[in-house]
Amino acid sequence: MQVEKYKVSELNNAALADHKRRLEFVKADVKNVEDVLTKLQAFQVAIPSWALGTGGTRFGRFSGGGEPRSLEEKIEDVGVIHALNQSSGAISLHIPWDIPQNAQAIKTLAAQHGLVFDAMNSNTFQDQADAPESYKFGSLQHVDKAVRDQAIAHNIEVIKQGVALGSKSLTVWLADGSSFPGQLNFRGAFERTLDSLKQIYAALPDDWKLYLEYKCYEPNFYSTTVADWGQSLLYVTKLGPKAYTLVDLGHHLPNANIEQIVSLLLMEGRLAGFHFNDSKYGDDDLTVGCINPYQLFLIFNELVEGMDARGMNHATDLGWMIDASHNLKDPIEDLLQSVQAIQLAYAQALIVDKAALQAAQAANDVAKAQEILQAAYRTDVRALVSEASLRAGGAIDPIGAYRELKVRENLIKERGAKTVATGL
Ligand code: RM4
Ligand code: MN
Ligand code: MN
Helix, strand or coil: CCCCHHHHHHHHHHHHHHHHHHHHHHHCCCCCHHHHHHHHHHCCCEEEHHHCCCCCECCECCCCCCCCCCHHHHHHHHHHHHHHHCCCCEEEEECCCCCCCCHHHHHHHHHHCCCEEEEEECCCCCCCCCCCCCCCCCCCCCCCHHHHHHHHHHHHHHHHHHHHHCCCEEEECCCCEECCCCCCCHHHHHHHHHHHHHHHHHCCCCCCEEEEECCCCCCCCCEECCCCHHHHHHHHHHHCCCEEEEEECCCCCCCCCHHHHHHHHHHCCCEEEEEECECCCCCCCECCCCCCHHHHHHHHHHHHHHHHHCCCCCCCCCEEEECCCCCCCCHHHHHHHHHHHHHHHHHHHHCCCHHHHHHHHHCCCHHHHHHHHHHHHCCCCHHHHHHHHHHHCCCCCHHHHHHHCCHHHHHHHHHCCCCCCCCC
16 A cells, blocks of 8 residues: 555644644754754665564464565555655565565565665575475584585575665574584584685675674574674674674673674674664564663764764665564554654764763763763654654654554555464
8 A cells, every 4th residue: 555645744734833843942952953854864774574564472473464465565564664754765675585576576666665675684594395404403504514505505595686676785694503502512613604604705796795693592592603793793804894793682681782882893894784673681572762762872872973983874884674573563653663763862862962972081071971971862852853754755753644544454454354474
């Protein structure tokens, strides 16, 4: 289903007076409003194709109705999100959950919705019906070369599909590891994985990047072969300049200082980008910003500071992706909330008084430094995010518009109440 522009305009007109009042309020405090608005409009967050259905847990899955039945319908759903917020102009595909049958047609359909293809994700954590080898004991780390070769070939195939779609990066996340002490020789697993990654890296086109994601545990519970940022950095440094470390916010041990990790990866020029989500306990894949929005702000503060220090373009020089799962909420609403939470944290980071912060740091004025960060974090920047959306042709209130326009009801009518999307 298409979101009609004139209907979004009607809703915007009805909300305009209130919006303007809120905007004037924040404008009084924020000096660089126009700069923030320009940057917010340029900033796009990719939507993962696997998050458009209702995710399950290992205990069950409760379908919400109207779920996309095909890649084409997933693209339509991302089109709905983008039409409402003008900030989700990219889709990230997971292969083989979303194999494009006709790349040119899929590319054209995406372009009709204003979408491009972000990072391609390979999958060597599930066995495929037609595959001769099993990933039960790992993929790129496997002791059997035949399994490694199958996993390498899959990754190379994913690159080829991505080239046809105009993508420029491959994200490798490995479930490889061990669940019991003694199961694996750590050094052997590392060396085999590195060798496999080298073969994948060799197949990367010149203008592509390889993103190596880390995760401390799950599905393996004793060791993971790319367990943390240090291990990912070790691999990518050995691979070469087109390899980078990807940070998924849910893939750390509790209380990890993610903002410091981000700062140092940026310093080394090895930060690939993000998988945004939030968590209370583990890799919970909850909506980004729903548990710890202050941490998200602190991460964006390091991002803005570190990217500016290297002269990087905030919108295009890192990969911004959501990686979440929605057991309870309508996935489209959850994704709209996710993008909004990211934009809020980004806007707050953009309004930090950097000169004052540097001065406070140089003077060891700890209280002042904290005050400066918290002043930005405690500023209500929601009207700035709404204004950026409005100026770009989106809705002042994307979730409100989604509900007013009865998008889900229409999707259920079109697709049925019992559809199930591929993915998590
Ligand atoms: C993993 C990891 C990957 C994602 C899969 C589905 O935990 O976050 O990025 O592709 O889940
Ligand atoms: Mn991830
Ligand atoms: Mn994850």
